[in-house]
Every structure is written in C-alpha cells, then in structure tokens.
Amino acid sequence: MELLLQTLLNGILMSGIYALVATGLALSLGVVGIVNFAHGEFLMMGAFLSYLLFAFRGMDPLLSLGLAFLAAFVVGALTYQGLIRPVLRAAELNQMLLTFGLSILLQNLALLLFGADTRVVAPPYQATTLSLGPFFLGVVPFGAFLLSLAILLMLQVFLTRSRFGLAMRAVSQNRLAPGLLGIEADKVYLLAFGLAAALAGVAGVMLSVMLYASPTVGFVFTLKSFAIVALAGLGNLKGVVPAALVLAMAEALVSTYLPGGGGLVEAVFFLVLFLALVGRAWRKA
Amino acid sequence: MKGFGHFPLILLSLVLFALLPFLPFGVWQAFLLDVGFFVLLFTALALSWDLVARTGQLSLAHGAFFGLGAYSAGLLAPQLGTLPALLLGALTAGAGALVLGSVTLRLHGLYFAIASLAFSEVLRTLALKLPFTGGPIGLPVPPPFAGAWPLATYYLSFGVLLLATALSLWAERSPFRLAQAATRQSEAVARVLGVRVVQVKLWSLLLGSLVAGLAGGVYGMKTLFLSPYDAFSLGRAVEALVIPIFGGLYTTLGPLVGGVVLVSLEQALRLWIKEGYLVVYGAILILVILFLPRGLVGILGRRRG
Amino acid sequence: MGKVVGFLVLLAGLAWAQVPLKVGVILPLSGASAVSGKAALNGIQLAADEANAAGKVRLELVVVDDGTDPAKAVPAFTKLMTVDKVDIVIGGLASGVTFALSGPVKQYGPLFLVIGAASSVVEQAFEGYPLFFHYHPWDYHNVAAALQFFQYLNREHGAKKVAILYEDGPFGSAGIGVYKQQLEKLGYQVQAEPFKAGSGQFTAILTRFRAFAPDILYWIGYDVDALPIATQARQVGLRPKLIYGAPPSWPIGFEKNPLSNDIAGMTAWLPTVANAESRRFVEAYRKKYGEVTEEYMAPMGYTILKSLALAAEKTGSADKNRIAEALAGLKMPTPFGLLSFKPSDTGRTKYQGFGSEIWFQFQYLQGSRRPVFPKEVATRPLRYPGEYYLR
Structure with missing residues (x-):
C-alpha cells in the first residue's frame, strides 16, 4: 500500500512538467495550427540559459525562470514572424518539414556552440527531500509541479478572462471561422506561439535542475508531448493535464510493478496510447 | 497526368544509376557507389512513404517496416539464402502493415501519425526484448550471396528503387491514383464517388511497407549488423517523410529528385563542412519550404508553365 | 667520423621525412558518440603535432566523420580508402559502426588501429583479419575489472546486496547476464532493472529498490543519467552505502556538484593519474587546447598515434605490413601504463593492446575524482559508506 501511494505520488509529480511542455505544444497546434517539431528545442534553450547563468554568473536557476520565460517568448515570437507566418496557409506537411528543419538547425547550433557534453547545475536545494511519514517528496520535483500548476492556472485565467485569451480559445475551437480580422488573428497567433515557446523555456529551466542540459534534452519531451496532445485530442487544451497525468501514472506504475519495467515504460505507454487512439476512433464511428 | 510528364527524366536517372x-569517376568511383547505395535505398524508402501518403495516411511507421524487413531478412538469410530472405522480410513488413492498417483505418492525419509512431516504438521494444533477435547487442548479418559479388548490394538497392519507382508510376497512371487522391481529400466524398476507401488505404499501406521492408533487408546486408535502435530508428521514418516533402509530394519524380539531392547533399556537406554541417542542412530545409512550397519539382513545373 | 655518421643519419632522416605517411582517421564527430569522438581526435592531433615537430616522421591526417551511423560511416571509410588512398586507419569508436566497417575493411585491407569498439561481437567480426590492432580493452576485460572491485567490497566491507540499473541499449545490456551471474558467484544478492538512457526517471525503480535495501547501487548508463540518479536516490529515501557508475564519460561540472560527493566509478584514466607519460600528456594538451580534458578517449587517441609514429620511425618505411610488424613488437610507456600487443583472451584476434589492468576505480571526493582502487594506484582510501548513506 505504501509503495502504491509513493508510486502514485511520483507519477503526479512528474505529470506537472509533462503538462507544461505539452500545453505549449497544444497551444501552437490548437491555436496556430502548427505541428511544431522544434518545441523541444525551445525547452533546450531554457535549459542552457539556466546552465550558462549558473556556471558563469553563479545565478540560481530560480532566478532564471522569469528570464527564460521572456527569452523563449521572444525567440518564439521571432520564429513566428520569420518562419511560421509565411507558411500559415501552406500544406500541413510543408509546415512540418519547416519546423523539423528548424529543430535540426537549433539542435546542431547548440552542438556547435556548447558541444555534445551533458552539463549540470548545482543549486543547494537540488536533492532536498521532505519526508511525510513513510513518504518521500523531492523539493525540486514538488516545486516544479506546483509551479507548472500555477502557470497553467494563470494561462487558464488568461484564456477565459482576457480579450486575447478569449480570441485564442475561439481560434482553437474553430480554426476555420474565428470571425476575427486578419490583423487580429495575426496578433493572436504571435502571442500563442510566443507563449508556447515560453512555457517550454520555463520547463527547460526546471529540467536543468532535475536532469541536465544538453543539445538533445528536448527530444524525449517533444515525443512525449505529442503523445499527450494526441491523447488529449488535438487542440484540446483542457485535456492536456489529465492526459499528462495518465502518461506519468502509467510510467510510474509500469516501472514500479512490472519486472524489468524500466525498459518497458515507453513501450507500455505507447501501447496504451495506441489502444486509446484506436479505441476512441472506433467508438466514435 | 502531370507526374507522368516527367517520365523521360525518371528514366534518365534510373539509367544513370544502373550505369x-x-x-569513369576515377578515384571517386568506390565512394560514389557507396553513397549511391544509400541514395537508392533511402529514395526507395521515401517513394514507399509517398505511396502511402497519397491516401492521406501520414506514416511514422516506415522505420518499423524497415526494421521488420531488416531483422527478418537478417535472421533468415543464413538458412534460406539472400533472395528468399529478402522476400520474406518484405512479407513480414507487409504483415505488420496489415495489422497496423486494419486497426487504424479510422484514424486520420496526425492521429494516424502518432498511432503509427506508437506501433513503431512497441515493435522496437520487441526487437530489444525477444530472445532470438540478438537483443540490444545486435544481430550480425551475412553479406548477400556470401559476398561472392562486390556489386551485389548496390544492384539489390537499385532493384528496390526500381520496384518502388514502378509501383509509384503504376499508382500514378492507373485509376488507383484518383482513388488515392479522393481518399486523401475527403474520405466521405470518396465513398460517395464509389471509391472503396478501406481497400485503397490498406493496399497503399501494404505496397509501401513491402518496399520499406525490402529496403530494410538490403540495408542489413550492407551494414552487416543490425541493432534495434538503428534498424527501428525514428530518424529513418522521419527521413522517409522529409525527402518527399523536400522533393515534391504525391509524385514519382518528387521523392526521386528529393532523395538524390538530399541524401547526397548530406554526404557532401559532411565531407566539406565537417563540424556543424547539420546546421546548414537544417537551414536548407527551411529555405526550400519558404521559397519552393511545392518542393524541388516545383521548379520544373514552373519552367514548363 | 662520428660527425659524418650523424650527418648521414640526419640526411636519411630528412629524406624519409619528405615522404609523408598518410593516416586516415574515422571517428564520430557528430551523433551519439560525438563527445568521445572529439576527445579522441584532439588526442590524435596532439600526438601528430608532436611527432611532426620531432621531425623523424611526417604524418598527414585525413579526418572523416562517421556520424555514429553505419549509413554514414561506410561511404566515409570508402573515401579514405579509394580517394585519399590511405593504408592506415585509426578509428572504430562505437561498436555498431565498427561492425559495419568490418566488410569494407576486409575488402580494402588497411592497417586498422581500433580505439574503442569494446563489444566482443566486434571481435568475432574481425576474427582472422591480420592487420587488426585493438587498443581498447574488450567488454570481458571491463567486467573483470569491475568484479575485482566488487570482490574487494564484499571481502573488506561486507557488501552483500547489489542493485543494478542498466540502460537497455547495447552499452548497458551487453554484459548484464555475465555480471549478474558472476556477482552471485561472489556471494552477492543481485537485483537488476533496465531503464532508458536520458529519460531521467528513476524514482519508480529506486522506490522499488528501497525494499531490497542494497549495499551498492550500480548503474551502467551514460553521462545524462549521473545527476538524476544521485538526486532521485535521495528523493525516494534510498540509502545505498555506495553509488557506483560506469558511464563512458561524466557530465561537465558534475564534480562541482555536492551531490557527486562519494560517488564511485570506473575509468581508464584521469588527468591526475600519477605517471610520467600522463603528466606529459596533460601538460601538452593544456598547451595546445588551453584546457584539461577528462575524457580517457583523448589519451587513448594520443597513445594510438604515438605508437604508430614510433613504429613508423623504427621501420623507416610507409609500408603497412612492416609498420604492423613493428607495432606488434612494440613496448611503449603510455598514460595508461605500458602498451604491448598480445593475442586476445579468446584467441580470436592477434593484437590486443590493453586489458583489464588499465581500469581502476575512482571516487568523487571534495570536488575532484581520486583513484581509490586497486591499492597500487589509490591516492585516497575509499569512503565506504558514502555520505548518501550517512545522511
């Protein structure tokens, strides 16, 4: 019983970051309509920003969070202006190739600048642990979970209360007839894409503390985010959090209870995803 | 029949590859043959992806078909000999495609893509865990025909491309093309028009997977060694999709030109730029999309009016 | 008379120096093994500079990138053979790629000086190839070296339970069956769990290990896993007496992270290793590149090119067979200790450079890595149990 609860706890904590990264992806997919393969690279930039500030300025990653948000937002907005806007009306596959090209470019630029080495930061609270009775709770994963939740809540408020947010939701619910003027739609897209990147940037800072910074750190998260977004239903922002929870739980349960589970985590998860997608499609029809 | 208008060009490139x-390339001969081998193989893979994409199914399972073909052929070659092993490898990939296709019939676009990706990941794990695959350590594969003929791998690869091109041309010329296009644009409308959507989708996936499986089998015989992370690589599935978009979708010439240009471009960049060549590669992909929305064959189309 | 002879020797030397010896270098400069590949190349270039400066031989390097990918490595190798026309190739870092090169190598027949490729599957692939010189120890050497340490831990410190985390690729899984079996033979209770490298998620597995209460947490994976394991072991309340890892390289800046304290690992070389060759290498490396490397592949590359230069010098010829002959009889001090070639333990290949003797165990102690085992090389006593247990 204790093991089960601890496992569930582990799963819940991990779901926060998954949800944060996947929400960014869902924003660019749902609002702008872009399948962004370079999403993980925004995350990678956040991780490197955190590492560089820590290594050369001695800056605590906590302070990098806001900076990474802004920096990634700007990079995202610039990406939208320079690369995404020209292909908004292009075929979906063309957009995918473009973001794939961007992903290769950014990843290898990082490789050229920083090398392929794994880099780590060392804030004093990195492995601090709270013990609640028989349960253990890492301060960093817990903090990251809370922060992710807070950011997602703020996003929710933004989407339901502000004019731009409402416009964004309108676009995500019906991309064909948003009833917006061209200029306004453009601003909405810009904002959504910037926000998507910013969420990934923040997640990158958190991951630099929990995992590491390297040019390829984003890849796994892009893959999992796509899975989460598909599980949630494309463009369904609200479904992202539950979907992230399902993924994280499945991972935690499989690797705790299945012998040799650590090597099967991804396979089981993808199997679940596969069955969920197929099952849903057949039920609908 | 726009695509068929390029027939002389297709024929010319095939003849060039055959010869x-x-x-007379002098010292570059052997190097060009090696590069040529991979150009042929990955171009065939790209054509087989395009064949499936023409029905609107965005496959990320081509890495899995490739891996299925590679592993089956690699496991069977010592007992059965080169050609039967390759054939059975292709059939295994085809069987995998039928399983995938029949359960994902109702999935479209990105949903199909993610489901096929999931399929691929599950199969890779199987290759990693099954007792007879050599697991994570890998599987040694004998060279074709016991290494009796040095050009064997090259011509096997050429054969795969030939098959892929023939299938693609057939699909482009026959009424199958209209059925594929209708299915891609709207399955509901296609059904009304009397297109057997299910069959069209399954046949396309099957044909594509057969070619991909064959390509995988030949790949193993060249590299002489397979590992799950290499044979079932997601990177290969992505390459199979990048080439047709780069060259021009839903045609025979597009993936052909795209494959030749992109695979040799990568080799060339790696030789001349060395460090950081992939930055240039990524930039080229972006520029092509920005300025040639119809891929490389867009240039040809424009020139012809 | 002496002067005349000296002059003649000098003249002969110059005449020889006019004919450069072309050496092909095929390493992963991109892809999964790029870190090791670049370190190796740095070492090779440093040794080439030194050899050329000494003036007795003139080496010309032709470097190509194998991309850690068979599809890229094969054409690159063919180019070395047919376009650049080299007779001697240094390379073969990743096992899979090296296996893929076995076909072309046998076809073109160069002198092949292999820097990595520890998997004994590679040894089978090159069985009977006469010009195959393998410098790096084979995987069974690695296992032997680690087991020696485990035996010591069992005997001297009473360690009884090992929990093994191994990544599910070829690196982590290749020797796992043998490891388990051998550890049990030593009297250990073993629990082993696979994981996916780079996923960074160990909490679940570590939580499960807690019930097992291992004395040693042993992980076989990559640099990306080092920090997550160190933090997550603490976060789930797992308290092993020793955390022991065997990645090919460690994260940059890990030693400055307090969490690395008392973590032990196995390596073939550290910049602080106290032999004359190693000190010379570190100094020269710092002079050329302005930094100290921690990667053992750098001195490995350096050693290979040094031995090649020495062999070429001895034969005074650029003929690959004569150089191979000279290499086979070579005895040379290196940063790893003495290098000489002997048939491998399995008898499959004739020229094996280093064996399990070059591996040693180190521990992160107050911000740097110190050799702790075996006794002959230890500069500090092993801290057992480590601070992650004492908390």
Missing part, C-alpha cells in the same frame, strides 16, 4: 558502376 553508375561503369562510369
């Missing part, structure tokens, strides 16, 4: 081993 490549006998053209």
